[in-house]
Amino acid sequence: MARRSSPLFELRNPLPRTTSLLLGLVMPAVVLGAWCVASYGRLAPPDFLPSPSEVVRGTLQLFIDYDLASAILVSTQRIGVAFLLAAAVALPLGVLMGAFEPINRLFEPIMAPLRYMPISAFIPLLILWFGIYESQKIAFLFLGVFVYLLPVVVTAIRAVPDELVQTGLTLGASRLQVIRTILLPAAMPEIFDSFRVMNAISWTYVILAEAINPGHGLGYMVELAYKHQKASWSFAGLLVIGGIGLLTDLLIRMVSGVMFRWREKPA
Amino acid sequence: MSDATRPQPVPQSGEPGTVAVTVENRKATAPPTYRADMAGAPPKLRVKDLCITYIDRLGQSTEAVRDVSFDIEDKPGAGEVVVFLGPSGCGKSTILKAVAGLLTPTTGEILIDGKPIADPGRDRGMVFQAYTSFGWLTVRDNVEYGLRLHGVSTAERHRLSDRYLASVGLSDFADRFPKDLSGGMKQRVAIARTLINEPRLVLMDEPFGALDPQTRWGMQGLLLDVSRTADNTILFVTHDVSEAVYLADTIYVLSARPARILHRVDVPFFANRDIALKSSADFRAVEKRLLDLLYTPATAAT
Numbered sequence: 001m002a003r004r005s006s007p008l009f010e011l012r013n014p015l016p017r018t019t020s021l022l023l024g025l026v027m028p029a030v031v032l033g034a035w036c037v038a039s040y041g042r043l044a045p046p047d048f049l050p051s052p053s054e055v056v057r058g059t060l061q062l063f064i065d066y067d068l069a070s071a072i073l074v075s076t077q078r079i080g081v082a083f084l085l086a087a088a089v090a091l092p093l094g095v096l097m098g099a100f101e102p103i104n105r106l107f108e109p110i111m112a113p114l115r116y117m118p119i120s121a122f123i124p125l126l127i128l129w130f131g132i133y134e135s136q137k138i139a140f141l142f143l144g145v146f147v148y149l150l151p152v153v154v155t156a157i158r159a160v161p162d163e164l165v166q167t168g169l170t171l172g173a174s175r176l177q178v179i180r181t182i183l184l185p186a187a188m189p190e191i192f193d194s195f196r197v198m199n200a201i202s203w204t205y206v207i208l209a210e211a212i213n214p215g216h217g218l219g220y221m222v223e224l225a226y227k228h229q230k231a232s233w234s235f236a237g238l239l240v241i242g243g244i245g246l247l248t249d250l251l252i253r254m255v256s257g258v259m260f261r262w263r264e265k266p267a
Numbered sequence: 268m269s270d271a272t273r274p275q276p277v278p279q280s281g282e283p284g285t286v287a288v289t290v291e292n293r294k295a296t297a298p299p300t301y302r303a304d305m306a307g308a309p310p311k312l313r314v315k316d317l318c319i320t321y322i323d324r325l326g327q328s329t330e331a332v333r334d335v336s337f338d339i340e341d342k343p344g345a346g347e348v349v350v351f352l353g354p355s356g357c358g359k360s361t362i363l364k365a366v367a368g369l370l371t372p373t374t375g376e377i378l379i380d381g382k383p384i385a386d387p388g389r390d391r392g393m394v395f396q397a398y399t400s401f402g403w404l405t406v407r408d409n410v411e412y413g414l415r416l417h418g419v420s421t422a423e424r425h426r427l428s429d430r431y432l433a434s435v436g437l438s439d440f441a442d443r444f445p446k447d448l449s450g451g452m453k454q455r456v457a458i459a460r461t462l463i464n465e466p467r468l469v470l471m472d473e474p475f476g477a478l479d480p481q482t483r484w485g486m487q488g489l490l491l492d493v494s495r496t497a498d499n500t501i502l503f504v505t506h507d508v509s510e511a512v513y514l515a516d517t518i519y520v521l522s523a524r525p526a527r528i529l530h531r532v533d534v535p536f537f538a539n540r541d542i543a544l545k546s547s548a549d550f551r552a553v554e555k556r557l558l559d560l561l562y563t564p565a566t567a568a569t
Contacts (some may be wrong), residue, residue, distance in 0.1 A: 166369050167399040167457070171464060172389030172411040181416075185403040262403050264445040 021230050050232035058232030059240065062221060068236075072244065075210065075218040078134075079202045082141030093193075094153025098187075099179055104154070111150060119144045120208055132213040137206075144205040145198050152194040156187035189260045196252050203245050309381030311500060312366065312468060314398040317375035319361050329359035330525040332365070332372075335520060337499060337528060339468075341380070346494040350503045352511040352557065353521030359504045362526060363470045365391045366502065379467060387412055387454040390462035393470040396477055398453040400445035407432065409456050413464040431459040434493050451482035455489065462493060468495075469501045475510070484545075487513055491540055508561070512553045513545060522559050531562050 007013065015023070032052070038044050040052035050058065062068040075099020097104040122143055130136035160183050167177040218241060225233030319332040339349055351359040364370050365379055368387040377384050379391070392413075401409050408415075410431055411424045419427075434437045435455040445453055447556050454474055461469055471490075475483045487510060494501050505511055512516050512534055520530040534553060 009467070026373075027460045040400050161397060161399075163395045163397045166367070166387070166393060168394065169369065169387035170367050170389070170391055170393040170466075170470070171460065177416055181412075182401065185401070188403075203291075260403075262446060264402060264446045 008210040022267075043162055047229075050235060054232045055235040056236060058230065060237040062233060062236055062240075066221065066224065068221060071216060071218050071221050072240065075206045076244075078137055078141060078209070079206055081140050082197070083202065085138070086142050086145035086149055089154055094150050095157055095179060095184060095187075097150075098154045098157025099175075099183060110183065111147075114147050114149065116187065119205065120145065123208070123212065127212065133215075136212065137209040140209045141202060141205050144201055148198055148201060149191075149192060150192065151185070153191055156190040156194075157183050159190065160186040180245065189256070189263050192252075192256050195256075196249055198218065199248050199252060203241055203248075207241070214262045270481075279540075307404050309343055309378065310338040311380060312339040313376070313378040313381075314338075314362070314366065315376040315378070317362065317365060317377065318373045319358070319365060319370070320373045325483070331361040333525040333527050335362060335375075335526065335528055335555050337531075339502070342496055346499045346501070347516050348491075348494055348514045350506045350511040350515035350518045350560060351521055352561070353506060353526060354509065354523050354561070355506050357521050357524050358526030359506075359521050360472050363393070363472050363502060363504050366468065367391050367470050369393075389417070389464045390467040391470060392466040393472065394454070394457045394461055394466075394474045396452060396492045398445075398457070398475040398477075400448070400456050401446050403444050405444055406437055406448070406456055409445065410459045410463055412460055426464055428459075431461055431463045434462075435459045451478050451486055454478065454486060458490065458493065462499065467500065469499050471501060471503045473505055474503075475487070475559070476505070476507075490514065500530075506555050511519055512557065513540065516566065518557065520557065532557060532560070556568060 006021070008015065035049075035052060039046070039049050039054075046054070059068075070178040093107065099108055119140075123140060126136050126139050126143075129140045164182050164186060165178055168182045173181060206217065207219045207222055211223060218237065221240075222234065222237045225231075225237055300451050313455075315336050317332055317335040317344065318330075320332055321329045322330070339347070344400075351362065353359045361370070365372050366384070368391065384391070400406075404412065407425075407428050410428045411419075414424045415428060428441070429438070432441055435458055437452060437459065438457055440452065448456065457474070475486045478486060490501070491514065493499070501514075503514055513555065515534045518532040519527065519528050520532065520535060521527065522529050532553070537550075
């Protein structure tokens with residue numbers, strides 16, 4: 001045999017840069033093309049499937065007439081506050097649970113079942129407890145992030161090799177110093193990686209949270225589209241949320257790349 | 268130096284004990300051997316009747332160490348390497364971890380300078396086979412880790428880390444992160460990081476086990492250099508006979524699990540250890556004797 005058939009399909013082989021770029025454009029182009037054909041070609045009624053230009057117009061409408069920008073800001077703020085609160089509880093608790101078995105045994109029995117409960121089923125309870133305004137939305141997002149973040153922290157702390165801990169101890173570190181100077185920094189990249197997933201979860205939950213008594217925020221925009229039966233606004237809302245998701249994801253990855261420059265590259 | 272002047276290392280086991288390789292000038296420059304009762308000072312390390320049995324969650328017990336007793340005398344100004352040589356999985360690392368204070372003996376005593384050990388501490392630094400460089404710290408910060416915990420000033424830390432980085436040949440890598448280092452270099456970081464604390468004992472658990480042979484030889488030479496220039500007592504665990512003979516002043520030959528001390532062998536090559544030694548007839552003779560000891564039926568029987 002002279003040459004192997006196709007280098008592109010070598011198992012787990014990285015692609016050349018341009019090939020990779022071009023391949024990445026194929027499916028978006030196909031979807032966009034199909035969308036254009038279906039909408040401009042009148043294959044689907046415009047109420048069902050607005051054309052791309054309709055969606056662009058709808059987006060602009062939302063931005064100009066309905067202040068979409070501040071809706072984005074409000075939703076982002078809610079996510080930010082809920083995330084900070086969740087991290088403020090989940091980080092210390094998770095670190096202690098990962099480091100000290102008694103603490104883990106104490107909390108695990110109530111944390112484990114929580115993970116299997118559908119988070120949206122908490123909404124009625126949260127309305128009962130927190131009302132229908134801001135605190136209810138924050139509480140809901142908090143719960144969504146917390147339930148996910150806590151086990152990530154515990155697992156990341158546990159995954160730190162014993163030898164690192166033992167090295168610290170034999171270099172004179174106290175237990176608390178080992179936690180602060182070894183367990184936490186060693187576990188941080190993995191915890192930070194999970195922020196990407198939590199970011200995605202948050203943008204889903206925020207719409208759910210804001211669908212209750214929609215005063216403002218992106219959920220309100222989605223609600224508005226539903227009330228007016230405007231498919232173009234629904235599309236606009238989805239695209240905007242997707243775009244924000246991608247942007248924040250990129251941001252997290254960039255911050256992670258800078259913060260964890262020291263990290264070993266996977267072989 | 269005859270064995271009569273040395274403390275009897277294996278008082279409990281009743282085994283034949285010392286198989287000395289008698290060569291004159293064992294330690295031309297070393298001070299006379301101290302004995303606890305002679306010098307009035309307690310031994311640097313005394314391990315007495317050490318037994319360690321693991322019990323797992325199902326209640327299954329595994330005896331890892333049985334009746335291990337030995338002393339390492341305090342010989343100020345003279346570095347010393349004591350090697351525990353035994354088959355893989357025999358429990359020799361368990362002895363080391365007990366001395367480090369990382370696990371509690373089932374029965375028996377471990378005394379440092381006459382005082383029972385409690386928790387792990389900076390007086391017993393440990394180097395592992397697994398790479399333990401702290402990835403988030405630069406090479407220099409890794410080496411300075413113990414000093415920083417101990418509240419040593421920045422200037423003093425730098426002065427010391429410069430010295431120790433130089434002694435392990437990593438001066439040019441001070442500001443790099445461990446991800447840029449080879450396995451051998453990572454172990455050099457670990458060695459410098461341990462030695463800078465000036466521990467009473469350096470505990471090394473097959474530190475070169477994961478390295479390729481050439482790097483390994485280099486590291487053995489480096490370890491001899493740093494251990495001779497400083498006042499370090501090294502307790503070194505390995506299953507590599509050649510490594511044991513090359514590094515050790517004293518070798519304890521251990522049985523298969525549960526680990527017991529079968530023999531004590533004093534190695535005569537103090538002053539002249541270089542790479543050529545490994546191919547000399549004397550070296551080979553000691554190696555062969557150890558191999559014989561390791562693979563006699565007595566070793567297999569537990």
